[in-house]
Amino acid sequence: MVVSRDDFSIAIRSAFLKKGTKQKFSLLALIIASIILLSLEAINSKSLNFVRSVVKDVVYRTSFITSMPGNSITSVFTKVQNYFEVYEQYEIVKSKLQQLENQKNEINYLKIENDKLKKVIDDTDIYNYESITTKVLVDKKSPFLKSVILNKGFNSGFKRGMPVLDGPYFVGRITEVNYLSSRALLINDLNSKISVVIEPLGYQAIMSGNGEKTALLEFLPKNHQLEVGGLVYTSGTDGIFFPGIPIGRVELIEKKFQIKFFSDLSQLYFVNVITSKPIGSKQ
Amino acid sequence: MVLFRKNFVSRFFNLIPLLIIFFLAFSETDFNFEKLSFLSFNLIYIVIFYWVLKNPDILGYGFIFLAGIINDVIIGLPIGVSSITYLILAGFAAYVRYLTVEPSLIYDWIVFVPSIAVTNSVYLYILRIFFDIEVDYIALVFNSGVTILLYPIIGILFNFLSKIIIVQKNV
Numbered sequence: 512m513v514v515s516r517d518d519f520s521i522a523i524r525s526a527f528l529k530k531g532t533k534q535k536f537s538l539l540a541l542i543i544a545s546i547i548l549l550s551l552e553a554i555n556s557k558s559l560n561f562v563r564s565v566v567k568d569v570v571y572r573t574s575f576i577t578s579m580p581g582n583s584i585t586s587v588f589t590k591v592q593n594y595f596e597v598y599e600q601y602e603i604v605k606s607k608l609q610q611l612e613n614q615k616n617e618i619n620y621l622k623i624e625n626d627k628l629k630k631v632i633d634d635t636d637i638y639n640y641e642s643i644t645t646k647v648l649v650d651k652k653s654p655f656l657k658s659v660i661l662n663k664g665f666n667s668g669f670k671r672g673m674p675v676l677d678g679p680y681f682v683g684r685i686t687e688v689n690y691l692s693s694r695a696l697l698i699n700d701l702n703s704k705i706s707v708v709i710e711p712l713g714y715q716a717i718m719s720g721n722g723e724k725t726a727l728l729e730f731l732p733k734n735h736q737l738e739v740g741g742l743v744y745t746s747g748t749d750g751i752f753f754p755g756i757p758i759g760r761v762e763l764i765e766k767k768f769q770i771k772f773f774s775d776l777s778q779l780y781f782v783n784v785i786t787s788k789p790i791g792s793k794q
Numbered sequence: 795m796v797l798f799r800k801n802f803v804s805r806f807f808n809l810i811p812l813l814i815i816f817f818l819a820f821s822e823t824d825f826n827f828e829k830l831s832f833l834s835f836n837l838i839y840i841v842i843f844y845w846v847l848k849n850p851d852i853l854g855y856g857f858i859f860l861a862g863i864i865n866d867v868i869i870g871l872p873i874g875v876s877s878i879t880y881l882i883l884a885g886f887a888a889y890v891r892y893l894t895v896e897p898s899l900i901y902d903w904i905v906f907v908p909s910i911a912v913t914n915s916v917y918l919y920i921l922r923i924f925f926d927i928e929v930d931y932i933a934l935v936f937n938s939g940v941t942i943l944l945y946p947i948i949g950i951l952f953n954f955l956s957k958i959i960i961v962q963k964n965v
Contacts, residue, residue, distance in 0.1 A: 518893065526888035532856055538888065541859045542881050548863070549920070551875035563873075570867040579818040580893050656927075658870045687870065694870050701928035722930045728797075 552660075564664075565690040570691045573659050574649045640677070640753075643667055644785040648692060652777065657700035657722065659779055664689045668786055674745070674752050676783040677774040681745055681756040686785065695784075697757065697776050699726055707770075708746035708754070709737065710759060715746055718758065720768055724777075725762070725769040739763050743770050753785065804962040810844045810955060811853050814838075819864040834883050835940040836934070837948070838865070839913070842880055844905055844945075844952050848897070852959070858884055872925050879917045883909055888908035899949050910938050 522544040551559060584703065605618040663669055665688045675683040675695040683703070687694035696703055703720035709728075714737060717729045741761040746756030759772040815838050838861070845853040862877030869876075886909035894901065914934060921927040 520940060522889050522892040525892045526885055533855070534850065536854075536856050536859075538855050538881055540887050541855050542878060544886075545859065545862070545874040545877040547874075548877070549872055549924070552872040552874065552925075567867050570864055574820045574864075574868050577817065581821055649868060656869055656871070661870075701930060722933065 516791045524605075566592060567687075567689045568664070568691045571648055571689075574660075578649060583661060599619070601739050643669075644781055644783050645767075646781055647779045648671050649793040656702075657697040657720065658683070658686070659695050659697065659778065660781075661685075661693045661695055661782065662691075663784075664691050664693045666690055667788060668788065669693045669784060670787070673787070674785045675780055676756065677786065678778075678783075679757060680772070681758045682753070682772070682774050682776060682779065684752070695707045695782070698772065699723060699776055704729075705752070705758075706746045706749045707743050709741045712737065712741065715748065718743065721769075724775075725764060725771050726759075728761070728768050728770060731768070735745060737768050739768075775779060804959075805954065807959045807962050808852055811841050811952075813859055815853070815858070815861045816864070817840050819861040819868065830910055833940060834937050835944050836937060837941075838880065839883055839910060839941055840945055840948050841952075842883050843887045843909060844902075844949055846884045847891050847902055848952070848956055849959070850891070851887065853884075854879065856883060871921070871927075875917060875920050878920065879913050882916055883913045886912070899953070902949065903942075903946050907942055910942055914938050 527542075528537050530537050602761070643663060647659045648662045650661040651660075661669075661675075669685055669688050671685055671688055673685045674681060675685060681698065683695040683697040683700075685693050686696040697720070698705060698718065699720040699722060700718055701722050703718075703726075705718045707716055707718045707728075708714065709716060712735075714732060714735055716731045719727045719729050721727050728737075739761055743758045743761060745754055745756040745758065746750045757773060759770040761768055762771045763769075765773075802962055804952050818838050818841075828875045842853065846858075858880045862875075862880045863873055865871075865876040868871045886905070890902070891907045916929070918934065941957055
């Protein structure tokens with residue numbers, strides 16, 4: 512195929528400027544429109560945010576409806592799979608129950624002691640604040656970005672930065688709030704950096720998401736003596752999250768200390784968002 | 795009644811590529827496998843490249859733009875990133891269409907490689923440089939590789955669909 516320079520320029524012009532018989536817009540016009548939309552992302556005005564919020568709410572709801580057939584098929588598969596795993600799980604639960612019985616008495620004692628000590632230092636924890644349970648509306652499993660869309664937004668008092676928990680475990684934080692929905696950035700996202708404390712040694716570090724089922728530990732103290740099995744909690748030193756929310760356990764993966772999360776981030780259906788409203792307050 | 799049914803069937807087949815990209819953009823269903831992440835691929839890229847190259851009237855640029863915006867909203871990317879990448883890919887396909895005299899799947903496949911490379915480079919560039927969003931480069935490279943490898947297979951399936959569309963049109 513011999514192509515002259517003229518042919519190239521004609522082909523480029525035709526491709527980007529010419530409209531097809533049924534096309535309403537040229538490619539160039541739409542690329543320019545995309546660039547304008549991208550530029551608008553950098554502008555933070557009240558009216559633009561309102562429009563964004565409405566568009567996102569509409570798209571999220573539509574996405575939820577569109578995902579229904581696929582999700583129902585997946586849930587049937589999961590139910591069948593669970594059925595086959597029942598006996599295996601029963602054995603595990605039985606042995607765990609035995610262990611838990613032993614730990615229960617110890618925990619009761621420690622809880623009482625902990626409550627007394629907290630009163631002494633006037634500490635705050637997540638249990639003093641109201642939590643709102645919300646459904647995961649959409650969980651689009653992107654290989655690059657890890658986030659979920661939640662069913663409630665600022666109509667329920669959600670604000671950016673609020674911690675998101677799966678049961679008692681920390682799984683992410685609110686990064687985007689619309690009127691009826693919000694987005695939670697999960698802790699395994701590449702852009703997630705959380706300050707943590709590793710017990711029982713009390714090391715402070717930064718937990719950095721790596722897009723996998725684990726997270727990396729960064730900025731550990733030099734000559735640390737970290738051991739596998741250490742428990743990781745939010746440290747609260749960043750001033751954003753409450754301290755002491757359990758996250759996961761330290762494991763040695765590929766010769767690196769990493770955090771294995773207590774919660775399975777790919778199986779989030781309902782999550783709790785901790786608000787900044789103390790329990791019992793009227794407002 | 796018969797004419798209506800024929801028209802309906804013909805229109806339905808015409809709409810399949812459009813339905814695929816909107817379904818993939820809207821729903822949670824996609825081909826990003828969490829457990830087998832190295833097998834993830836981007837079906838939207840294949841659909842856009844194939845249909846803009848073969849029959850641009852079936853997949854309007856406006857719809858491609860809209861699908862990109864929906865995809866951005868769902869994934870949580872800055873609005874416009876996917877639209878630009880999809881439209882650049884469509885641009886490549888349209889450019890090749892104007893230059894090609896005798897279309898062949900192998901030739902299209904070869905051109906698909908630099909198209910994906912440029913498209914994903916633009917995607918990465920926008921996210922990293924303009925929005926400072928970290929992206930898993932290795933996952934993106936694997937995703938691009940598998941997308942390229944799967945193009946001829948999905949292309950063959952689309953060839954069948956393309957033939958059905960032509961037959962339905964001529965009925």
